[in-house]
Amino acid sequence: MPNVIFRYEDGTATKVAVTAGENLLEVARKANVAIDAPCSGNGSCGKCRVKFISGELDSVQTRHITDEDYAEGWRLSCCSKVTGDVEVLVPDIASAYKSRMKVADLSSPEEVAIFDRAKQDVADAGITFENDFSVVELQMTAPSLEDTMPDNERLSWAIEAATGIESVKLTYHVLKKLPDALRDNEFHVNVVLKKLHHSVLVYDVVPVTEERICGAAIDIGTTTVSAVILDLRDGKILAKASAGNGQIRYGADVINRIIESRKTGGEAKLQKAIIDETLNPMLHNMCRAAGIQGSQIYHLCVASNTTMNHLLLGVNADPLRMEPYIPDFFETEDVSAYDLRLDVHPNAKVIIAPNIGSYVGGDITAGTLVSMIWNKPEFNLFIDLGTNGEIVFGNSDFMMSCACSAGPAFEGGDISCGMRATDGAIEACSIDAKTMEPTFSVIGKEGQKPVGLCGSGIIDVIAELFRCGIISPKGKFVREGDRVRHDHYGIGSYVLAFKEDAAGHKDVEINEVDIDNFIRAKGAIFSAICTMLRSLDFDVSMIENVYVAGGIGSGINMRNAVTIGMFPDVEIDKFHYIGNSSLTGAYNMTLSTEAEQKVHDLAHNITYMELSTDPSYMDEFVAACFIPHTNTALFPSVKQEEI
Amino acid sequence: MPNVIFRYEDGTATKVAVTAGENLLEVARKANVAIDAPCSGNGSCGKCRVKFISGELDSVQTRHITDEDYAEGWRLSCCSKVTGDVEVLVPDIASAYKSRMKVADLSSPEEVAIFDRAKQDVADAGITFENDFSVVELQMTAPSLEDTMPDNERLSWAIEAATGIESVKLTYHVLKKLPDALRDNEFHVNVVLKKLHHSVLVYDVVPVTEERICGAAIDIGTTTVSAVILDLRDGKILAKASAGNGQIRYGADVINRIIESRKTGGEAKLQKAIIDETLNPMLHNMCRAAGIQGSQIYHLCVASNTTMNHLLLGVNADPLRMEPYIPDFFETEDVSAYDLRLDVHPNAKVIIAPNIGSYVGGDITAGTLVSMIWNKPEFNLFIDLGTNGEIVFGNSDFMMSCACSAGPAFEGGDISCGMRATDGAIEACSIDAKTMEPTFSVIGKEGQKPVGLCGSGIIDVIAELFRCGIISPKGKFVREGDRVRHDHYGIGSYVLAFKEDAAGHKDVEINEVDIDNFIRAKGAIFSAICTMLRSLDFDVSMIENVYVAGGIGSGINMRNAVTIGMFPDVEIDKFHYIGNSSLTGAYNMTLSTEAEQKVHDLAHNITYMELSTDPSYMDEFVAACFIPHTNTALFPSVKQEEI
Known part of the structure; x- marks a missing residue:
């Protein structure tokens, strides 16, 4: 059986024995080697690049690997078959997207x-903010030949005496640990109780020094x-x-x-x-x-x-x-x-957390709780930007929600140099309109070189490229310069950092395919907002606040997001980034029985709109696949620089 | 690492790699090789005999292995250390006690x-005879774009419509299989429901052809x-x-x-x-x-x-x-x-099934249900003969219970040729008082040769040896003959089948140590009965019926059990063997919610008597360690033959 060695840039490695003929990406998956393959290994995304070091590997060169790359050893793992012992390098860029815990x-x-x-x-x-759990301290008398009550009855009596609740049930977990827990603590313990309708359930028996639940x-x-x-x-x-x-x-x-x-x-x-x-x-x-x-x-x-x-x-x-x-x-x-x-x-x-539709789930109902749009008379918009984009619009009387498939672009997927908002990600960028030179900030320690671009960085780069007239409303490169180049298929790209200034093994750049992917993602969001508002006979002027949540990060530049036509053109101070509302919503639900109930109530009160069956959505989407939009009247504040 | 090969008499074998120096019995345990060790491997019971075939084994010869046995290769596995590759035979006698399923x-x-x-x-x-489970057939309409209710709600509505119960809960098991179960059966299914207080819990969704619960x-x-x-x-x-x-x-x-x-x-x-x-x-x-x-x-x-x-x-x-x-x-x-x-x-x-004491458990409370002694005005005795012996005495007004440690003798343990009541066990025996020749029946197919003795067989042999005057009331051999012999320690034994007529590798015999062990077991039972009756100021004449349960088997000869002083000397037609009452009791509890409740009621109504803290029990026990008893007046019907 051939052996595959996956080497990482930090010097560590994973070795695995395989059957000859196995697909290298499959081998990596089985061995838990994190190699991104957003397209699930069908050769279309070009993200699963590894660098051949030595041995035997039967690879097909695709459009994602240039002749120069191929000569340097770059291969797509999904297009490579293991034919003998082989050693490959898994670059940070390939595993950065799935960051370590x-x-x-x-x-x-x-x-x-x-x-x-x-x-x-x-x-x-x-x-x-109350829930059903509590901790009660109990002091019992130890058993003797005159008092031979079983441990579980002894505990139940003590709990009844302490709480006044007659019906005490023990979980198996407690039944199992009880003899030791009582004797190790000389029958002086804390119990963790969960209140049920007419009884309590004992979850745990712990030393009196342990109070945390x-x-x-x-x-x-x-x-x-x-x-x-x-x-x-x-x-x-x-x-x-x-x-x-x-x-x-x-x-x-x-x-x-x-x-x-x-x-x-x-x-x-x-x-x-x-x-x-x-x-x-x-x-x-x-x-x-x-x-x-x-x-x-x-x-x-x-x-x-x-x-x-x-x-x-x-x-x-x-x-x-x-x-x-x-x-x-x-x-x-x-x-x-x-x-x-x-x-x-x-x-x-x-x-x-309850779902309200096949594509609007518990992340949104939990998020709606903390967006607080359900508690205000004015109309607000809540947008959760994830791999799917979901939108809730409404107020204390009424709420409507829909989802659109934005794809992974906001989290760096489907973008050649895209990555999650972790170390090495360009998270913000501006471009000098004259020199076309970029200025950017990179997540990580002082001096961290860029590895790729995260969602907020991509928004900035596209907005700046457009503002500077480097790309057209269609996302095509229309200016020439040191940082703008075209490959032999004619696809234009803009280099943010040349190989020598980057942490990875190639230039950090954004190309027309990336921009096109991102335009589709932002178009999906904007057209979803438009379709929903129009179905209600509303327009954007009636939006009081826009709450933006999701992994795109607190670094999101709302001005730039409006510039590219992702968000409606309303006053910038109406936008608020509220972080990971799915997590903070879940936090409230865990802590408070009433908050949990409230999310269920919200779920029942939000009307779900299925965009995929709405005939006007596709028209809206096509119109939104421009920077900022085919109808520039919708974006009066967006202007390109005069060069 | 040395290898140990365990060979069985049926020709199969188990091979296992071990660390040098490991105890052979421990090795067998880890490898799931069934070798009896009733004493848990401390060298005292002599049951874990294996026959050394080849290789290296460092064994200590104990009193359980004669020089002749040792020369033939017999070793106690608990007294043997693996020092190199070794191959041993595991005889049927050693594994028969733990019979195959x-x-x-x-x-x-x-x-x-x-x-x-x-x-x-x-x-x-x-x-x-009712329980909380039922099967209901449901025909639902399939979902459509106009009817997009989730599967679990669709099922819940259909159940509510069919049963009138508004609160329907689904187990995770059902939630998990539901999409397939509904679609594979075109939304026409049987559901398995368990009625709770004010709701039903759905346990399963199955094809309409499946009705069993x-x-x-x-x-x-x-x-x-x-x-x-x-x-x-x-x-x-x-x-x-x-x-x-x-x-x-x-x-x-x-x-x-x-x-x-x-x-x-x-x-x-x-x-x-x-x-x-x-x-x-x-x-x-x-x-x-x-x-x-x-x-x-x-x-x-x-x-x-x-x-x-x-x-x-x-x-x-x-x-x-x-x-x-x-x-x-x-x-x-x-x-x-x-x-x-x-x-x-x-x-x-x-x-x-509920316990009522540290040594009277759910087997007895479940068994008491089917003994029916709780439903009759007359006083009856219920005896469960297992590794522990438990006794319940009483009537519809009052019941008392105690337990005694009989040891494994009734199931063939602690007896050199003892075994469970499976193929090869002598289950019944009579002895000719003149010739001292035995006649016995062996469990198994026609012509099955004896391997050992099960509980009922041991009772018969001891009763017959006593009746024929071959052993004294103390269980010592007092007649001489071809089948009676003494080893070089002077311990007498009686051979039921010589090696050539037996299925195993040695004579099937019973010796004075075995008889002594069995006398202790029967003495424990009888003295428990006496101690309990005396504490109530009762005597055996007030016992209307004796219900005997347990694995000793339907072959038990009640007359012989009285002869050896195991059961009180009452009319033989008062004895009834009721089989495995623990299992039939559990059967009733599974099937009927009321039967389950009844067993809990019985458990609360049976008074538990702790024999080990009763000072008179030890005196009773010592007096009962004779055949039939030191006080022969208690056994008027028991006579020895005049030879």
């Missing part, structure tokens, strides 16, 4: 401020997963982490994931990728950071789009993507941690 | 008659495990199986098992032995025999002694064996199949 440093105040703010906003609207809030994005562990008593954030969604190697968007899940064993494979490879490692790391056991997490809330929560539950999601687009569920009731094999307390209930 | 042939009417009878008796006492009743004995799968609608037995308790290699009795469970990882190991190695294989085989999926078993009842149900739940059982003898629980409420990783429907509730 990151546990946040909570000493930084901004990491937790957003949760405090989201909680305060919801509390100010009259939602009570924890919950977890999880945002499962198509690309990125974020989570926090919180104290259920006061909402304090105990740990926070983010990681790439382990399913990404099975496709960048929900449609490719669903298709992959329908292959033999696919549902289990996709479920394993999110649970065993993403969520459980995140939970382990967060528990370690918080100094708790997984079994001390008694309550969870997951906010995610409809496809993600279907795949999380291992449910056949195929009916979601095929007419008439039917989900298995909007709401779930009885999903527990043991059902999903999550490494928390097995009886922890997993609240799934 | 047996799935019953249900075409034999007596296999099911006992369940019908037990159900009828309980029904005649006014218990209703199944339950399982399981008796976990210290030595033997028996189980049935039944139809929850009508109680029909769909499959039946028995197997050795996989924990047996960690000790023959509950005390040795508890000690073993307290070693590192011991609780998990003991739990694995019963669940993964015993119950799940039995369930798989029964499901195959019944033609159902494990997930179609929606409800279970387990009846077992207190130690067995603690070890089943993976609970620290140490407080059971140490003063003041405290169980973790008498009753459990919330144990589910997923908690125990049983391969049935994950939401199946596992009812544990």
Whole structure:
């Protein structure tokens, strides 16, 4: 059996034995080597580049690999067959998109401020921050030959005496640990209780020194997963982490994931990728950071789009993507941690933030809670920019929502030098209209060289290229210069950083294909807004505020987003970036039973509009695939520089 | 690493790589090679004999291995260290005690008659045979662009329309399979419902051709495990199986098992032995025999002694064996199949028949139900003969129970040629008083040669040896003959079958040590009966009926059991063998919610008497360690033959 060695730029390596003839991308997937393949390995995206070092590899050269690249050793792993021992380099650019897991440093105040703010906003609207969990200290007498009551009855009597509640039930977890927990602590313990209708359920028996009762809030994005562990008593954030969604190697968007899940064993494979490879490692790391056991997490809330929560539950999601687009569920009731094999307390209930349509899911209903648009008389717009773009418009009387498929462009997908907003990403950029020289800021330590472009960076670059007249409203290069060049297919590109100034192994650039992809993404968003407003006989002037959420990052330049025609041309101070509203919404739902109920109420009150069956949407979309728009009257503030 | 090859008499073999210096019995345990070690490997029982074939083995010769045996290759595996490659023979006698799993042939009417009878008796006492499960057929309209309700809501509405119950909850199992189950069956399905207080829980969605809803009743004995799968609608037995308790290699009795469970990882190991190695294989085989999926078993009842149900739940059982003898629980409420990783429907509730003391468990409370002594005005005695002996005495007004440690003798343990009542066991025997020649019947096919003696056979042999004056009331050999001999320690024995007429590799015999062990076992039972009756100021004349249950088998000769002083000397027609009452009791509890409740009521009404703290019990026991008893007046009907 041939051996494949994957080397990383940090000097580490993964070695794996394979069957001759195996596809290199498949080999990488099985070995958990993170190589991006947004197109799911069909050769169309060109992202899965690896550099051949030595050995045997049978590769097809595609349009994504120039002759020069090929000569340097660059290959697409999806177009390569392993024919013998081989050693390849996995460049950072290929694995940066799926960044390594990151546990946040909570000493930084901004990491937790957003949760405090989201909680305060919801509390100010009259939602009570209470849940069903409590900790009670018990002192029991030890058994003797005269008092031989079994341990579980002894505990139940003590709880009844302490709480006045007659019906006490013990989880299996407690029944199992009880003899040791009582004797190790000389019958003096804290119990963790969950109040049910007419009874209490005992979740845990712990030493009296342990008072924490924890919950977890999880945002499962198509690309990125974020989570926090919180104290259920006061909402304090105990740990926070983010990681790439382990399913990404099975496709960048929900449609490719669903298709992959329908292959033999696919549902289990996709479920394993999110649970065993993403969520459980995140939970382990967060528990370690918080100094708790997984079994001390008694309550969870997951906010995610409809496809993600279907795949999380291992449910056949195929009916979601095929007419008439039917989900298995909007709401779930009885999903527990043991059902999903999550490494928390097995009886922890997993609240799934409710879906309202096949393409508007729990990330949006949870996000709507913290957008606060449901609590105001004026009309506001809430936009969540993810791999799918979702929009909610309305006020305290009425709300409507729709979704559009923006694709992964906002998170750096479908863009040749695109990447997530992590170290090495250009997150902001301006261009000198005369010299066409760029000035940019790069995420990371002082002196970090650019690796690629994240969503906010791409918006800036395209807006600046347009403002400077370097590209036309159609996104084609119309000026010449050192940084503008055309390949032998005639495709123009603009170089932000030449190879020698970049951290990767090639120029950081943006080309006409990238710009075209991004124009489609922003066009999808803008046309969704227009279609929805028109269906209500509204126009953009009636929008009081625009709340923008999502992984595109706080670095988003709203002015530039208007310039490229992504957002409607309203006063810039009406735009507010509210961060990861899916996660902060889930945080509120975990902490407050009333907030959880409120999200369900909101879900029932938001009207879902299916864009794919609206005949005018396609016309709107085509008209929006210009910079800023074919109808420039919609963007009176957008001007190109006079050169 | 040296290799150990275990060869069996049927020609099969198990090969395992070990570390040099490992104990051979430990190696066998890890490799799941069934070698009996009732003493848990401390060298005292002499049952773990294997025959050295070739290679290297460092063995200590103990009193259990004669010089002749040693020369033939016989070794105790617990006293042998693996020093290099070695090959040993595991004789049938060593593995017969833990018989292979047996799935019953249900075409034999007596296999099911006992369940019908037990159900009828309980029904005649006014218990209703109803449970919370039902099957409902649903025809739904398929979704369309005009009717995009999610699958779970569609199902819930249809159930509400069919049953009138508004609150419908779906298990995760159903949520997960729903999209396929609905579409594969064109939205025409059967649903399995469990009625809760004010709602229904949907357990399954199946094709309309599938109407069965199944339950399982399981008796976990210290030595033997028996189980049935039944139809929850009508109680029909769909499959039946028995197997050795996989924990047996960690000790023959509950005390040795508890000690073993307290070693590192011991609780998990003991739990694995019963669940993964015993119950799940039995369930798989029964499901195959019944033609159902494990997930179609929606409800279970387990009846077992207190130690067995603690070890089943993976609970620290140490407080059971140490003063003041405290169980973790008498009753459990919330144990589910997923908690125990049983391969049935994950939401199946596992009812544990309630314990009433550290040594009177759910096997006795379930058995008391079917003994029917709770429903009669006259006083009756219920005796369950297992590795522990338990006794319940009383009537419809009052019941009292106690337990004594009989040891494994009734099931063939602690007896040199003892074995379970399986093929090759001498189950009945008579001896000619003049010639001292035995006549016996052997379990198995026509012509089966004897391997050893099961419980009923041992009772017969000892009773006959005593009746014929071959042994004294103290169990010592007092006549000489061809079949009576003494070894060089002076220990007498009686040969039932010489090596050439036996299936094993040695004579089938019974010696004075065996008889002494058995006298202690029967003495424990009889003295428990006496101590309990005396504490109530009763004597044996007030006993109307004696119901004998347990694995000793229907072959038990009550006359002989009285002769040896095991049972009180009352009219023989007052004795009734009622089979495995633990299993038939669990069967009733699985099938009928009222029967389950009745067992809990009985458990609350039976007074538990702790013999080990009763000062007169030891005197009674010493007096009972004779044949039939030191006080022969208690056994007026027992006479020795005049030779």
